[in-house]
Amino acid sequence: MDPQAKQGIRASEQDEPPSLNDEEESGPPKDTAEFYRAQPIFNRRIHVLGTGNVGKFVAHSLRGIPQDPPPVTLIFHRHEHLTAWEESRKVINLITGGDSVYREGCDVELAFPNPRYHGKEIDQSELRRSDSWPGKSDEPIDSLIVCTKAPNVLSALSPIKHRLHSESIILFLQNGMGTVDEVSREIFPDPATRPYYMVGINSHGLHRAADQFTTVHAGFGLISLGILPHERNRDPTAPYAPILKFAPGRKAEPIEPKNPATPGLSAQEPEPVAAPWTPNQRYLLRTLLRVPVLGATGFSPPDLLQIQLEKLAVNCIINPLTVLLDARNGSILYNYSISRVIRLLLAEISLVIRSLPELQHIPNVEQRFDPGRLETIVVGVAHATKDNISSMLADVRAGRVTEMNYINGWIVRKGEELGIKCFMNYMMVHLVEGKGRMVSAELREGVPFVDGPLDATEIRLKEVTATANEGKGNSESATANARSLENSTGEGPDGKPVAST
Numbered sequence: 001m002d003p004q005a006k007q008g009i010r011a012s013e014q015d016e017p018p019s020l021n022d023e024e025e026s027g028p029p030k031d032t033a034e035f036y037r038a039q040p041i042f043n044r045r046i047h048v049l050g051t052g053n054v055g056k057f058v059a060h061s062l063r064g065i066p067q068d069p070p071p072v073t074l075i076f077h078r079h080e081h082l083t084a085w086e087e088s089r090k091v092i093n094l095i096t097g098g099d100s101v102y103r104e105g106c107d108v109e110l111a112f113p114n115p116r117y118h119g120k121e122i123d124q125s126e127l128r129r130s131d132s133w134p135g136k137s138d139e140p141i142d143s144l145i146v147c148t149k150a151p152n153v154l155s156a157l158s159p160i161k162h163r164l165h166s167e168s169i170i171l172f173l174q175n176g177m178g179t180v181d182e183v184s185r186e187i188f189p190d191p192a193t194r195p196y197y198m199v200g201i202n203s204h205g206l207h208r209a210a211d212q213f214t215t216v217h218a219g220f221g222l223i224s225l226g227i228l229p230h231e232r233n234r235d236p237t238a239p240y241a242p243i244l245k246f247a248p249g250r251k252a253e254p255i256e257p258k259n260p261a262t263p264g265l266s267a268q269e270p271e272p273v274a275a276p277w278t279p280n281q282r283y284l285l286r287t288l289l290r291v292p293v294l295g296a297t298g299f300s301p302p303d304l305l306q307i308q309l310e311k312l313a314v315n316c317i318i319n320p321l322t323v324l325l326d327a328r329n330g331s332i333l334y335n336y337s338i339s340r341v342i343r344l345l346l347a348e349i350s351l352v353i354r355s356l357p358e359l360q361h362i363p364n365v366e367q368r369f370d371p372g373r374l375e376t377i378v379v380g381v382a383h384a385t386k387d388n389i390s391s392m393l394a395d396v397r398a399g400r401v402t403e404m405n406y407i408n409g410w411i412v413r414k415g416e417e418l419g420i421k422c423f424m425n426y427m428m429v430h431l432v433e434g435k436g437r438m439v440s441a442e443l444r445e446g447v448p449f450v451d452g453p454l455d456a457t458e459i460r461l462k463e464v465t466a467t468a469n470e471g472k473g474n475s476e477s478a479t480a481n482a483r484s485l486e487n488s489t490g491e492g493p494d495g496k497p498v499a500s501t
């Protein structure tokens, strides 16, 4: 067996510094801080799953903690990425305002995602030639930050689920809602062995760079963090996990009129957070709070949920509209017709959010999620990011699956559970998915084809590979496509024409 297979590939073996808690305990702790300081940290290593812009930014930031940065392991999902890393300087570069900062010291592993079709995982084990490969690791993971896009979380997490245990902590950094519930249902169905979860909302602007291990920090933002209550530690009928009145299999009851501005009128009182943080929860949270560039702040679960829902409302408007208009974020501003669409969408989004049972005990929810206030937030973000291409538009242009299922799709599903029909959002989901399919089909058409009678050495490429993709964020793949065929036919730039039609 490959000697590296047990523990991935380590940058250095001396990176396990002594526990943060070397001091001997003397008597009972006097205050909360002392209580937490007395908790032992067994493993400081932080694994980062997903090495896109967010993953690189987080790993770079963690390695930049001035004193005693934590050991960080990047989990790649493709062999090419591992090879590229091994052949590179083994540094992550963050470009801020044109200046590059290189950080070294990350270890790497390779875990192949388990593909899923129609919601079911496909067992690939029989297809594998070996159970061991360079970069494979079976070591336990105590702290994990999941930075993959929402639609890829299940397939990326599945091959490492055996390494996560009931005391591990997983931080989810995805756009949209519903990822955590999906992970509990599909990956960790048993609450007794389920790890702890933390959720983060990232507002940093990060752009792709030409180099694979470089990210551009285009806009400073914040990361709002919150530790979610674990089912092991709370009453599952408490408001944070309410019994849904219209959930499948449940006898439908009409929604009671609520008055959230008067807490307690029709909702249960929130459950007080009783469980103290585990050492891994506290360690990961504290470590992230120590990184100035992340701008991380901790919130209670109800506060975090409301921040998530505000961000969701913004994403529900800017992301699909920029896809349909195929334009930058600012394009939705100062346009009478687009404003009508925004208002119709927000009317549904606001109603669903204001009806969520988990918010019923919180004062001012009616005001905070009023459609007019949400519109002000959306317009503010669209204005502040007017020159940006939204993440969803970038996904569609590149032929990737969008996060629509976790954004407007989540509103539609929640609406169904609550008895609210969200026609406008349903239409948005399918317009964006339809557009995504159309663009992917166009990109697939970019596969070079042979046209007309050719002699043995001649070949023509459809020009669409180079031109149809221009300015659509996928020119890299189109060019690579064209280049690979050029190489395979041995035709160079000064050979016979390779592009026609």
Ligand SMILES: CC(C)(CO)[C@@H](O)C(=O)[O-]
Pocket: 175, 314, 315, 318, 319, 329, 381, 385, 388, 389, 390, 391, 392
């Ligand atoms: C806020 C936002 C729409 C700005 O581009 C961003 O969350 C995105 O691109 O998804």
